[in-house]
Amino acid sequence: MTTGFLDRTRTVAPAGWSRWLVPPAALSVHLSIGQAYAWSVFKPPLESSLNLSGTASALPFQLGIVMLGLSAAFGGTLVERNGPRWAMAVSLLCFSSGFLIAALGASLEQYWLVVFGYGFVGGIGLGIGYISPVSTLIKWFPDRPGMATGIAIMGFGGGALIASPWSAQMLETFGSDSGGIASAFLVHGLVYAAFMTLGVLLVRVPAEGWRPPAGRAPQEKQEKRTLVTTADVSARNAVRTPQFWCLWVVLCMNVTAGIGILEKAAPMIGDFFADTSTPVSASAAAGFVALLSLANMSGRFLWSATSDVIGRKNMYRVYLGVGALMYLAIVQLGDASKPVFITCALVILSFYGGGFATVPAYLKDLFGTYQVGAIHGRLLTAWSLAGVLGPLIVNWVADSQEGAGRSGSELYGLSLSIMIGLLAVGFLANELVRPVNPKYHEPVSTAGATPGRAHEEADGR
Amino acid sequence: MTTGESSTADGGAAAAGPSRVPLSVLAWVWVGVPMAYGLYELAHKAAQLFTG
Numbered sequence: 211m212t213t214g215f216l217d218r219t220r221t222v223a224p225a226g227w228s229r230w231l232v233p234p235a236a237l238s239v240h241l242s243i244g245q246a247y248a249w250s251v252f253k254p255p256l257e258s259s260l261n262l263s264g265t266a267s268a269l270p271f272q273l274g275i276v277m278l279g280l281s282a283a284f285g286g287t288l289v290e291r292n293g294p295r296w297a298m299a300v301s302l303l304c305f306s307s308g309f310l311i312a313a314l315g316a317s318l319e320q321y322w323l324v325v326f327g328y329g330f331v332g333g334i335g336l337g338i339g340y341i342s343p344v345s346t347l348i349k350w351f352p353d354r355p356g357m358a359t360g361i362a363i364m365g366f367g368g369g370a371l372i373a374s375p376w377s378a379q380m381l382e383t384f385g386s387d388s389g390g391i392a393s394a395f396l397v398h399g400l401v402y403a404a405f406m407t408l409g410v411l412l413v414r415v416p417a418e419g420w421r422p423p424a425g426r427a428p429q430e431k432q433e434k435r436t437l438v439t440t441a442d443v444s445a446r447n448a449v450r451t452p453q454f455w456c457l458w459v460v461l462c463m464n465v466t467a468g469i470g471i472l473e474k475a476a477p478m479i480g481d482f483f484a485d486t487s488t489p490v491s492a493s494a495a496a497g498f499v500a501l502l503s504l505a506n507m508s509g510r511f512l513w514s515a516t517s518d519v520i521g522r523k524n525m526y527r528v529y530l531g532v533g534a535l536m537y538l539a540i541v542q543l544g545d546a547s548k549p550v551f552i553t554c555a556l557v558i559l560s561f562y563g564g565g566f567a568t569v570p571a572y573l574k575d576l577f578g579t580y581q582v583g584a585i586h587g588r589l590l591t592a593w594s595l596a597g598v599l600g601p602l603i604v605n606w607v608a609d610s611q612e613g614a615g616r617s618g619s620e621l622y623g624l625s626l627s628i629m630i631g632l633l634a635v636g637f638l639a640n641e642l643v644r645p646v647n648p649k650y651h652e653p654v655s656t657a658g659a660t661p662g663r664a665h666e667e668a669d670g671r
Numbered sequence: 672m673t674t675g676e677s678s679t680a681d682g683g684a685a686a687a688g689p690s691r692v693p694l695s696v697l698a699w700v701w702v703g704v705p706m707a708y709g710l711y712e713l714a715h716k717a718a719q720l721f722t723g
Contacts, residue, residue: 231691238702368706501720
């Protein structure tokens with residue numbers, strides 16, 4: 211499958227190729243697979259037409275997220291070996307055929323086919339697609355790796371913003387019965403296949419020896435940054451380093467804390483201000499959730515690009531330290547000030563998105579560019595755990611507080627305090643990050659250089 | 672987004688070749704239009720926080 215058009219060697223950029231053509235290639239994939247977070251649009255019609263419970267209708271999404279983590283973790287090395295075009299093509303094939311299988315399942319009223327198609331097959335497309343452009347972007351933008359990966363991963367946040375109104379409109383047109391849902395799935399599969407094709411056709415890897423334009427030196431050459439390495443570490447060795455597991459904890463804690471707000475945003479703002487003179491209506495709460503989505507998406511670009519200037523470790527100090535202070539402000543001020551509550555929640559969500567987007571550049575700083583995509587894939591297992599942990603904590607605590615007769619902002623005090631504790635753990639893990647021990651570095655050999663080292667040597671780094 | 676940031680393997684100025692400007696415009700419009708649609712819909716919904 212890796213011979214011919216999809217082969218890495220066929221994707222080497224010709225002279226004069228603009229590196230600014232690579233971000234839209236990455237965006238075409240991430241904006242598509244980001245649809246996963248708009249799955250909730252399909253839940254009510256599926257429940258009514260196929261007589262499903264709320265838990266059952268969430269299954270395709272949950273399986274999709276599990277498969278995202280697994281395929282990113284186990285498929286990362288294949289993605290590095292076969293190149294970004296191969297990875298984007300696999301993602302396109304799996305993601306769109308997942309929709310087509312789900313369409314068949316909906317039309318036959320066989321729900322297991324919807325779960326298998328969207329969740330299992332489509333989920334593989336999510337994982338491979340998520341990591342597909344990461345190492346390519348880092349290699350094209352060695353001077354601004356945070357900004358480059360921030361653009362792509364912002365697309366994953368933006369995907370739901372596009373899919374949510376688009377899918378809802380399609381269900382309105384086709385109807386919310388099983389036939390209408392099948393038609394909507396079919397159109398999704400075909401349109402996303404066409405949209406992602408741009409990425410497959412456009413993505414290029416830099417030619418050996420390629421260097422960014424004059425005046426834009428790679429970050430490891432710009433100034434002395436102790437954490438930015440010029441060496442390379444393989445994915446197999448990276449998971450043996452304490453640095454990898456420190457970052458795993460950092461990501462897991464940051465994501466858990468963000469999901470803590472995201473999961474209960476609408477009921478939370480309603481409960482916080484229910485007993486005040488300015489209660490929040492259901493439509494205003496929906497507006498609040500929309501603003502949080504915007505903060506999540508823009509934080510991915512803004513903070514990740516900022517990390518190029520202040521450094522990755524400092525950026526995570528802000529995410530985790532200032533994030534904890536924002537939670538503390540919500541706990542302390544409670545229902546006293548709506549603007550403070552909204553501002554703090556927006557900042558927390560922007561840090562949640564920023565944490566996702568900055569981590570590939572952090573990995574590149576520590577482990578080099580050699581197998582950064584594969585290492586990133588393995589790190590995403592932290593996301594899978596956080597996806598379970600965050601909602602579990604917030605929902606369980608809120609239910610138990612309600613059972614104890616509490617109401618309003620009192621429902622969330624304990625869970626918000628737990629989030630502060632988790633962020634403190636993440637902060638500590640970030641402080642423990644040190645440069646990787648040279649024993650894990652790939653050997654530098656002039657005769658049989660590894661791909662990563664060969665690239666470095668050709669670059670004259 | 673300019674093609675002025677393209678360069679050759681030896682780090683020099685961009686080699687003479689086909690202009691990438693139309694391709695760049697097409698690629699960014701391809702991803703920019705759906706994003707603008709998503710942001711427009713989002714802005715409508717977010718406004719409810721202040722009016723709802």
